[in-house]
Amino acid sequence: xxxxxxxxxxxxxxLCGCRDELPILLGVVPFGMIYGLFALHAGLSAFTAQAMxxxxxxxxxxxxxxQLIRDSAPAAVVVLTIFIVNLRHAFYSASVAPYLRxxxxxxxxxxxxxxxxxxxxxxxxxYLRDSGKAEVSPFRHWYFLGAGLTLWTSxxxxxxxxxxxxxxxxxxxxxxxxxxxTFIALVFPVLRDRSSAAAAVAAGVVAVAACGLPxxxxxxLAAVAGIASGLAVEEVRA
Amino acid sequence: MRWLPALAVAGALTFAIRLSFxxxxxxxxxxxxxxRALRFVPAAVLSAIIFPELLVKDGAxxxxxxxxxxxxxxxxxxxxxxxxxxxxxxxxxxxxxWTLQFFAG
Numbered sequence: 368x369x370x371x372x373x374x375x376x377x378x379x380x381x382l383c384g385c386r387d388e389l390p391i392l393l394g395v396v397p398f399g400m401i402y403g404l405f406a407l408h409a410g411l412s413a414f415t416a417q418a419m420x421x422x423x424x425x426x427x428x429x430x431x432x433x434q435l436i437r438d439s440a441p442a443a444v445v446v447l448t449i450f451i452v453n454l455r456h457a458f459y460s461a462s463v464a465p466y467l468r469x470x471x472x473x474x475x476x477x478x479x480x481x482x483x484x485x486x487x488x489x490x491x492x493x494y495l496r497d498s499g500k501a502e503v504s505p506f507r508h509w510y511f512l513g514a515g516l517t518l519w520t521s522x523x524x525x526x527x528x529x530x531x532x533x534x535x536x537x538x539x540x541x542x543x544x545x546x547x548x549t550f551i552a553l554v555f556p557v558l559r560d561r562s563s564a565a566a567a568v569a570a571g572v573v574a575v576a577a578c579g580l581p582x583x584x585x586x587x588l589a590a591v592a593g594i595a596s597g598l599a600v601e602e603v604r605a
Numbered sequence: 606m607r608w609l610p611a612l613a614v615a616g617a618l619t620f621a622i623r624l625s626f627x628x629x630x631x632x633x634x635x636x637x638x639x640x641r642a643l644r645f646v647p648a649a650v651l652s653a654i655i656f657p658e659l660l661v662k663d664g665a666x667x668x669x670x671x672x673x674x675x676x677x678x679x680x681x682x683x684x685x686x687x688x689x690x691x692x693x694x695x696x697x698x699x700x701x702x703w704t705l706q707f708f709a710g
Contacts, residue, residue: 422616442611479624547658552694570649571656593649
């Protein structure tokens, strides 16, 4: 986190946002490449795989959707799953809304489109750092834009790189296993207490038990069971 | 190409979620129960993907050491738990899967 001048210009805010996003790209770029590669091996065309990165623009949801497409799930199940997986972004929306209140509609729509986990992490921490200050920069949305666009650009580029590699890597290399491994790496940080661990275990067990269900409904059922278990454990322990 | 329309709908829904409170100026607060439930979404969804990928082989549950993805995935989980290091977890998991496949092969 570099320090800005006392009254930063739009450009200074923008560039500072870009810079602060850079460390996060270390995790994003391999994830984007895994997505591109996996999408191609799941049977999506290179064009559709790349298009999903700008149309949906949400890493975990894209990987999960790709897995469902590989297993020939119906389109409605794919759409509903993406919706549920991305519901958490409502949190982010509520969290940054007070800071964006004064902006015009174009800015609101643009920043909402860029509101991914990684852009939120950087943008929200900026607002947090500013809290308690008597005077804040009027161009903080440029900082947000810098962070969001940096992420967007790297996501598109790493998807393209993954598609390029995917077209050359044989299926025998089992590179689709990187999906499970990526999610294994991502799940431990979210297991913060017993209730979230209960949610994970219940969802996992139901997903295995329901893997034979038609229309690939197992994932949705497992997610609902996991959420219900998490709430139940939280209730008991409260 | 045939997936594009469905993905466009999913993209529009995702955008609507992200825009929701920004556009509505966050005057309406959802119920606390909804917020509490949303907190469990990542844990539930991630593990609902992981479990079948490791445990289900050719359509049936397989707990044997012959299920290489289960062995490699368990090792990767131990590393993820200890180190919280994403690239290391992926590298270790792939290396163990390839090693097992090589010696079985």
